[in-house]
Amino acid sequence: MRPKIAAGNWKMNGTAAALCELDALSRALPENPPQVVICPPSPLLFRATDAVHGCPIQIGAQDCHTEEAGAFTGDISATMIADTGATHVILGHSERRDTHCETDADVQAKARTAWTSGLTAIICIGESNAQREAGETLDIIGAQLDGSLPDDVTADNTVIAYEPIWAIGTGKVPSIAQITEVHDFIRSRLTTRFGTEIGNALPLLYGGSVKASNATEIFAVENVDGALVGGASLKADDFAPIVAALASA
Template sequence: MRRKLAAGNWKMNGTAAALEELAEIANGPEPAACDVLICPPSTLLSRAAEAIQGKPVSIGGQDCHAEATGAHTGDISATMLADAGATHVILGHSERRQDHDEHDDAIRAKARAAFDSDLIAVICVGESLAERESSNTLDIIGGQLSGSVPDSATGHNLVIAYEPIWAIGTGKVPTTDQIGEVHDFIRTRLERRFGAGVGRSVRILYGGSVKASNAEEIFAVSNVDGALVGGASLKASDFLPIIAALDASAT
């Protein structure tokens, strides 16, 4: 059985004061059937990892460089993330793909670096509104999976997050049928490429305006193994109910 995962992406939000929210999340009811991950900005990584020691919460980075060291001003390597206490790293988020012109081959190289540093890579895929309206969603997702996921991926080092770009931070949410179609497609592609064992063990998260009011419905969809949550993960009062809904869906 795949263990469910509730992941929070804090993006470019949070200073030292935000560690109080992290502590509240970590001290909330301990989920029995799901894992919890918070990805704060890199300035908080080591302090966040220290703050949640002994708690049922993991810490992750939001990006990493493909190289372990070197003359890459302003970048952070997977080795550095692991050294700071991270166990996961988000790669290929649409905001990185769009704002930094990151392509599949770059994401694939970063994922290899993450694997080499024993980090779990949360690789994001998703279509734009224009691609959705042109009925190109599955072609786009298939191409991103082929290009972004290394051949060395396993159920232990890879998580896939489906984030329709048009739903991120907009309040718009695909129908459960649309979510299910994409998640089932991703599962089939993973099984075809890596075999049934690996393909069925990789967790597939949904991301895009997940909140307490729609979490239960989303988590009931086929092959939805959790969520990658943006704004609703910044406050314990918003994120804890999502964790509770995911935990309930898995028990």
């Protein structure tokens, strides 16, 4: 059985004062919670891992460099992330692909260095609104999967998050039929490339305007194993109901 995962991406939000939300979230978790991963900004990683010590919340970063060390001013390596006690790293988020011009090859290289440091890579894929309207969604998703995933992917080192770019932070949510189509396509693509055992074991998350009011319906989709949540993960009061919906799915 694939793990259920509720991941929160705080993006460039939060200072040390925001870490109180981790304690509030921990206290609000259901009795048998799914895997919960919070990804705060990198300056908070050390304090965040301290804040969740002893509770069932893991900490992740929002990006890493392709190299383990070097003359890369302002960047953060997977080794540094692991040193904080974090366990995951988001890679290939559409905001990185867009504003930082990251390619599928970049994402694949980052995944490899993340694994080397013992981190689980949460690899993001997704189409733009223009690509969706042009009927190119599955072609784009297929190409991103082919280019972003190394050949030695396993369920222990990788999570895949489908985030339609046009739904991120917009309040727009694909129909259940659209989510089902893409997640079923991803699952089929994975089993074809990696074999049935690995392909069926890789967790697939949905991301894009997930909130308490739509979480239950989204989590009922067969190949949705959880969510990568943005704004709604910043406050425990908003994120806890999403976690609870996943635990009940």
